[in-house]
Amino acid sequence: DTEVTQTPKHLVMGMTNKKSLKCEQHMGHRAMYWYKQKAKKPPELMFVYSYEKLSINESVPSRFSPECPNSSLLNLHLHALQPEDSALYLCASSQFKGGSANEKLFFGSGTQLSVL
Amino acid sequence: EDQVTQSPEALRLQEGESSSLNCSYTVSGLRGLFWYRQDPGKGPEFLFTLYSAGEEKEKERLKATLTKKESFLHITAPKPEDSATYLCAVLSGSSNTGKLIFGQGTTLQVKP
Numbered sequence: 001d002t003e004v005t006q007t008p009k010h011l012v013m014g015m016t017n018k019k020s021l022k023c024e025q026h027m028g029h030r031a032m033y034w035y036k037q038k039a040k041k042p043p044e045l046m047f048v049y050s051y052e053k054l055s056i057n058e059s060v061p062s063r064f065s066p067e068c069p070n071s072s073l074l075n076l077h078l079h080a081l082q083p084e085d086s087a088l089y090l091c092a093s094s095q096f097k098g099g100s101a102n103e104k105l106f107f108g109s110g111t112q113l114s115v116l
Numbered sequence: 117e118d119q120v121t122q123s124p125e126a127l128r129l130q131e132g133e134s135s136s137l138n139c140s141y142t143v144s145g146l147r148g149l150f151w152y153r154q155d156p157g158k159g160p161e162f163l164f165t166l167y168s169a170g171e172e173k174e175k176e177r178l179k180a181t182l183t184k185k186e187s188f189l190h191i192t193a194p195k196p197e198d199s200a201t202y203l204c205a206v207l208s209g210s211s212n213t214g215k216l217i218f219g220q221g222t223t224l225q226v227k228p
Contacts, residue, residue, distance in 0.1 A: 090159050
């Protein structure tokens with residue numbers, strides 16, 4: 001199984017809503033990532049989890065709250081988002097090799113988020 | 117500052133018309149250069165990793181090459197199904213957590 005599964009595929013939410021994005025992988029990868037991608041732009045790193053611990057937060061606003069319940073699951077909790085947060089949210093995973101995260105990222109298909 | 121620049125931004129080819137995409141980079145110690153393909157509304161799909169100058173990798177109609185300053189993705193006799201955005205990314209020597217630096221991408225359209 002070389003898939004990273006993301007749910008939901010599409011999400012529309014109001015600025016006062018609370019929602020969560022989910023990501024799952026069963027490749028035994030111990031590094032998991034959240035990326036944000038705006039249209040016609042490259043992915044931007046948001047968070048990195050290494051062995052279920054948050055290792056990188058790219059100065060992301062607190063209305064985005066990541067969670068890694070176990071080595072296979074990654075969540076992104078959303079609260080009080082702004083319309084400019086509308087984007088494709090991508091989850092990715094990778095192995096650790098030689099003490100550092102292997103660079104080959106496996107991406108999910110993403111969640112297309114629209115904030116009204 | 118680590119930086120990745122891809123050119124051209126967009127490329128239109130006729131089916132069978134070979135061409136190359138460019139990825140220029142400046143990083144503090146290259147640990148790897150990666151090519152991804154991304155279809156609209158989907159996540160990037162891994163294509164190649166190159167680690168050192170002179171290295172080449174091939175997959176079907178695609179061939180990636182690497183020098184000390186840039187990488188090329190050569191597309192030989194492309195087909196319409198090769199239409200996608202191709203992303204180049206680098207991992208610098210200062211990173212140990214897989215933070216890739218992406219270029220802006222080249223959007224390829226192959227017409228039948």
